[in-house]
Amino acid sequence: MHYTLRQLQVFMAIARLENVTRAAEALSMSQSAASSALKELESQYDIKLFDRAGKRIRLNEHGRQLRPQVEALLAQADALEHTLAAHNTPGTLQVGATLTIGNYLAVELMAQYMADETNARVELTVANTQSIVDQVLHFDLDVGLVEGELNHPDLNVIEWMDDNLKIFTRPDDTSTADHALSDEELQALPWIVREPGSGTRQGFDRAMAGLINKTNIRLQLQHTEAIKRAVQAGLGVGCLSEISIKEDIERGLLKPLQAPHRNWQRKFYFVLHKQKFESPGVAAWLELCRQYAAQPG
Structure with a gap:
């Protein structure tokens, strides 16, 4: 050598x-x-x-x-x-997460990981799916947690947990009746959605297959909270992960809409580089995430 x-x-x-x-x-x-x-x-x-x-x-x-x-x-x-x-203690773990996961799941996971692993640290990067994937490809991140589906020859993309997208409007919106929306009604709505390259946008486009080219997309925003505030201001209707709007709906700040004939289900994924060595820290992180996903409710 x-x-x-x-x-x-x-x-x-x-x-x-x-x-x-x-x-x-x-x-x-x-x-x-x-x-x-x-x-x-x-x-x-x-x-x-x-x-x-x-x-x-x-x-x-x-x-x-x-x-x-x-x-x-x-x-x-x-x-x-x-x-x-x-003695095999994990060091600093570089984790990337998309916005929904980063803002609503990752902090709890980080706290549990650092409680379980003595002297361990987690550095979290939050960005959209494409950005997280690029950083995993360039070895800037040990593991990515993403919402978008992808296929790349250099990456292992592993299913993690289920999620659902929800469409919603402001509570006093009288323009949307309390019934299952038809395709014609979905197309006519003024939509406020995530930007291309995000997993949430990918899920929205897939759920609206056959309609997306004629869908009235009024705004494309990069942040979940910005979309919620825009909907509350009456600028249109939104589509986000149920994780991100559950509390707002329970508090009466947003109102869910229904279109059950469309598939709003999706999955979250682990993304790892095939050539990157899986350290004890990465293995412990993946196991913790799997245990979290297996919890009831």
Whole structure:
């Protein structure tokens, strides 16, 4: 074995930051040392891993092919170090969650995880499905919790728990009768929905299959609370996860609408990179999430 873990750490830092100076700072080493480590790695195997353009340095095709294996190897080395130093205690877990999951489920899960795992930490990133998927693909996140369905050759997408979308309006809205809405009525409603790229929007588009091209979408907003406030202000009707509006309906702040002939069911998913080593922390997090989903109610 001719390469060193330090050389691989330098390679990963430069790949992530696309700048040798910033990579060296992140690794607490000099720029010359970082440059030398990369040069030695490339020289040992007679390979170029980056394309250089001025101060920018980006992975070339060889580097992109190598990155998943290096990421997996360093993750295993890190897990081994934690095992030796801390008796297999999980360290910092990088979790990404879509807005519904992040705002209404993830904090409770984080609290339980840190209570169960001594000295463990969770850093949570909340964004839409596409953003979370991109960060998992680039190894910036250990695991993603998403609402949208997806298929990617580099990802393991695993069913987690069931969810339902609910359509709703303001409590005093008299324009929607208290009956099951027909397709014609659904098309005529002024909709306030999530932006394309979000799992909630994907679920809405699927539920409205055959109608979506003629549906009256008045507003597209990126945040759940903004949609609820817009509906309460009388700007239209919304469609969000039942998790996010349950309390508002119970308090009389929103009124549910019914269209049972349309399929509003969907699932939440785990997303993991196939090449990323599953650390003890990731395994503990996944098990905790599964236990949460199995709870009644």
